[in-house]
Amino acid sequence: MKSVLVAATLFASVAHAxxxxxxxYVSDMNDGAxxxxxxxxxxxxxxGKYCYVNSQSCVWMMTAxxxxxxxxxxxxxxxSDSGAALVTVSCKPIDGKNRYFFNSYTDVDDAVARxxxxxxxxxxxxxxxxVTRFDIRQSTAAMKALETRMRKRPERPGRPATRDTTL
Structure with missing residues (x-):
């Protein structure tokens, strides 16, 4: 129950359902990004992993x-239980919390997958x-749910779409 309340509090500023x-927890950002x-x-x-519609890119981020x-x-x-790696993070304080964005995206992605x-x-x-630790069981199912959400999201207005198409 505690983790559900914490998740609701932390994700409230960026998520709906x-x-x-x-x-x-898988969700969409409130700003539609x-x-x-x-x-x-x-x-x-x-x-967590944040994916952005317009840039079609994702970043790994953590608070510590x-x-x-x-x-x-x-x-x-x-x-992780699949190995170790030296990675770098960039700091960006947001809303009074230190957020760390991983510069070694592939290393994190691979570790989470395995x-x-x-x-x-x-x-x-x-x-x-x-040291900060996280339970990441069922990551494969969670990442598939994220991919599904991203495929269903349209490009945000204000930027022309650059997806390939057949005319």
């Missing part, structure tokens, strides 16, 4: 209780690490 798939899939950990942190400077990049150790649990270790100035 949500679909739950295991620990994942696209759709997302995300999961919440027991500490209230969020990890780790200080950062807006626009700065940081090294992070990605660890794992049931994922963690990220931030090196701290103290010599310690701040």
């Amino acid at each position: 949500q679909t739950a798939i295991g620990p994942w 696209g759709s997302f899939v995300g999961t919440i950990n027991d500490s209230g942190g969020m990890f 209780d780790v200080g950062c400077e807006a626009g700065s990049e940081y090294p992070v150790l990605l660890n 794992s049931s649990r994922i963690g990220f270790a931030f090196p701290m100035e103290s010599g310690q690490f701040r």
Whole structure:
């Protein structure tokens, strides 16, 4: 019950009707820009994939209780039950929360597709690490639901469509 309340609170600013798939929530963004899939950990942190209609692109993003400077990049150790990788994230504080956008999209995508649990270790100035973990079981079904939502979304007005077509 706690995770449903946390998800409703965190996703309220960007989502309407949500679909739950295991620990994942799939929804559309309120501004019509696209759709997302995300999961919440027991500490209230969020990890998810946001896909945008007009650019036909996606980004992985996570919140973490780790200080950062807006626009700065940081090294992070990605660890999952399928392997580990050194990735970089860019910090962007939004609504008082530090949001980290992954610059290593493929590494994150691959780890999510092959794992049931994922963690990220931030090196701290103290010599310690701040670790954030997420349950990502049923990620394949959640990603398929996201793809389905994106296929059903029309281009947003204001930008000419660039999709191939037959005339």
